[in-house]
Amino acid sequence: MADPYRARAPFAPWDRRTLPGLFDVEDTARRVGNYKWAEMKLFEALGGWVATVPELDVKMRLGTHCYKHAWHAELWHKRLPELREMNPDRLAVPANDAMVRFVEALTEPEAPDQTIEKLTGVYRVFIPRFIAAYTYHLNGTSEITDAPTIRSLKLILPDEFDDWRDGEMMLQSLIETPEEAARASAHQLRLESIMIEAGGIAGPGTLGSQ
Amino acid sequence: MRKFLPADQLARDERFNTITMQDRFNDPRSALGTGDAATTTAGARQKFRLTPERRDASDGARGLMHGIMVGEIQALEGAGRTCWDFDTAGVAKTSSTGAHSAGAAQNPSGDMDVPFALKLDMARQCWDEARHVEISIKLSDWMGTEIGQFAENTVLFAAACSSDPVLRLAGVNCALEGLAIDVFTTMKEFGDLAGDPFLEFCEDWMLADEVTHVKMGSDWLRKVTENDPERRKKALDFQAVVDKLFSYGGTRSDSDESPIGLARRFRALAGFTDDEVEAINDVSVQALEERRARGAAARASADPASATST
Ligand SMILES: [Fe+2]
Ligand SMILES: [Fe+2]
Numbered sequence: 001m002a003d004p005y006r007a008r009a010p011f012a013p014w015d016r017r018t019l020p021g022l023f024d025v026e027d028t029a030r031r032v033g034n035y036k037w038a039e040m041k042l043f044e045a046l047g048g049w050v051a052t053v054p055e056l057d058v059k060m061r062l063g064t065h066c067y068k069h070a071w072h073a074e075l076w077h078k079r080l081p082e083l084r085e086m087n088p089d090r091l092a093v094p095a096n097d098a099m100v101r102f103v104e105a106l107t108e109p110e111a112p113d114q115t116i117e118k119l120t121g122v123y124r125v126f127i128p129r130f131i132a133a134y135t136y137h138l139n140g141t142s143e144i145t146d147a148p149t150i151r152s153l154k155l156i157l158p159d160e161f162d163d164w165r166d167g168e169m170m171l172q173s174l175i176e177t178p179e180e181a182a183r184a185s186a187h188q189l190r191l192e193s194i195m196i197e198a199g200g201i202a203g204p205g206t207l208g209s210q
Numbered sequence: 211m212r213k214f215l216p217a218d219q220l221a222r223d224e225r226f227n228t229i230t231m232q233d234r235f236n237d238p239r240s241a242l243g244t245g246d247a248a249t250t251t252a253g254a255r256q257k258f259r260l261t262p263e264r265r266d267a268s269d270g271a272r273g274l275m276h277g278i279m280v281g282e283i284q285a286l287e288g289a290g291r292t293c294w295d296f297d298t299a300g301v302a303k304t305s306s307t308g309a310h311s312a313g314a315a316q317n318p319s320g321d322m323d324v325p326f327a328l329k330l331d332m333a334r335q336c337w338d339e340a341r342h343v344e345i346s347i348k349l350s351d352w353m354g355t356e357i358g359q360f361a362e363n364t365v366l367f368a369a370a371c372s373s374d375p376v377l378r379l380a381g382v383n384c385a386l387e388g389l390a391i392d393v394f395t396t397m398k399e400f401g402d403l404a405g406d407p408f409l410e411f412c413e414d415w416m417l418a419d420e421v422t423h424v425k426m427g428s429d430w431l432r433k434v435t436e437n438d439p440e441r442r443k444k445a446l447d448f449q450a451v452v453d454k455l456f457s458y459g460g461t462r463s464d465s466d467e468s469p470i471g472l473a474r475r476f477r478a479l480a481g482f483t484d485d486e487v488e489a490i491n492d493v494s495v496q497a498l499e500e501r502r503a504r505g506a507a508a509r510a511s512a513d514p515a516s517a518t519s520t
Contacts, residue, residue, distance in 0.1 A: 048290060059340075
């Protein structure tokens with residue numbers, strides 16, 4: 001064995017992590033607060049919709065997904081005090097007014113024959129926005145100073161991908177006619193337009209500035 | 211989507227039929243039925259415990275499993291609605307127009323807001339109940355039952371419609387999930403006696419979740435009403451009403467005359483005190499007496515001579 005007292009580089013040759021990151025503590029806390037609010041709105045909507053969808057397989061999926069997003073909200077809730085925000089509710093807010101309108105439009109469908117609209121809003125608009133925001137955050141944050149956020153993002157992102165795939169497959173199996181495809185597109189367009197105004201889950205700059 | 215969805219608005223596919231609880235008990239295939247009481251020899255105490263020896267064990271167990279399945283669907287729906295129907299304490303309520311949101315408008319004082327952690331528990335319960343639906347569909351299939359072969363009554367969801375979240379916890383988590391502990395224990399024993407390890411295995415897993423849900427409910431009930439004895443009393447009264455409703459005809463008790471046993475050990479794990487379990491047993495035993503009296507009255511009207519011969 002090599003001499004245990006011989007000086008070794010503190011960062012192994014394969015450890016290429018770097019210090020710089022795109023977000024300071026305050027930026028990170030603001031973003032994390034927006035994430036928590038958005039995940040909360042998503043799990044509440046999924047929970048509420050369970051009783052309104054007649055399709056049994058969809059009912060069970062929504063119940064399962066409801067928990068996952070609640071758990072994400074909890075992870076963000078716990079991260080906030082570590083980012084000097086001792087009152088986690090203070091930052092658990094929508095990024096802006098358009099995000100509030102987005103959630104209102106997202107949660108508008110209630111009737112049992114509107115499963116396509118419900119799923120489109122969540123799986124073709126909202127969840128892709130989570131995936132984008134989280135991926136940008138993961139790729140941009142300091143790999144050393146912000147390791148706890150990275151850990152949460154790496155736990156959350158696979159859930160988002162899994163749920164997106166579940167949702168997309170449910171939609172593909174529910175949409176059987178061009179008219180139903182048009183319904184999905186129209187609803188997607190409506191929600192996407194509000195989301196563009198919002199700038200993403202964390203507002204303008206969710207994906208940085210081009 | 212509105213806040214507070216009435217039970218008659220629950221979305222179901224074409225296979226489901228909704229009936230009243232009374233009709234469900236009166237379904238001759240039901241293991242919980244009390245119709246046999248009228249045909250027993252006057253005064254004799256008949257065993258009703260759901261075991262494989264019962265003549266109607268097959269239909270009874272299948273009907274009960276189907277009842278579990280629709281109950282799990284409603285438990286899933288109820289927990290989901292609690293995530294949606296109430297605002298979260300501490301989180302801003304304003305909508306895009308600056309007005310209060312629909313839920314906040316119904317509850318401007320915020321006294322029905324629920325803690326964030328309670329909502330997280332309800333979301334967790336959604337996942338658990340979704341698994342229970344999956345399990346009970348697979349078990350029903352295993353037992354040779356098709357979805358919709360037995361009817362559904364929505365009384366469980368009705369208990370989850372209260373405008374006070376604490377009453378929901380009392381009615382659903384403490385009373386109905388407590389009943390689920392009794393039902394699953396009986397079904398687990400049924401699986402054991404019938405030599406069906408598949409049934410026994412699944413019931414054991416669901417039982418573990420239900421113990422957690424009951425504990426979750428009673429812990430939150432105590433916590434939320436810590437400084438509000440009146441609200442706590444209301445919740446406990448509601449729990450007693452639901453317990454009584456589901457003890458109709460003596461459905462569950464320590465007596466073999468009840469189709470379902472009282473799962474004292476698992477109830478203790480879920481946090482029920484001995485006194486609380488005793489109270490449930492008393493209500494059920496009283497209901498059993500009423501059932502016997504009804505049976506005697508029915509026999510008397512059918513054959514006045516037999517009524518006097520005992
Ligand atoms: Fe359950
Ligand atoms: Fe449960």
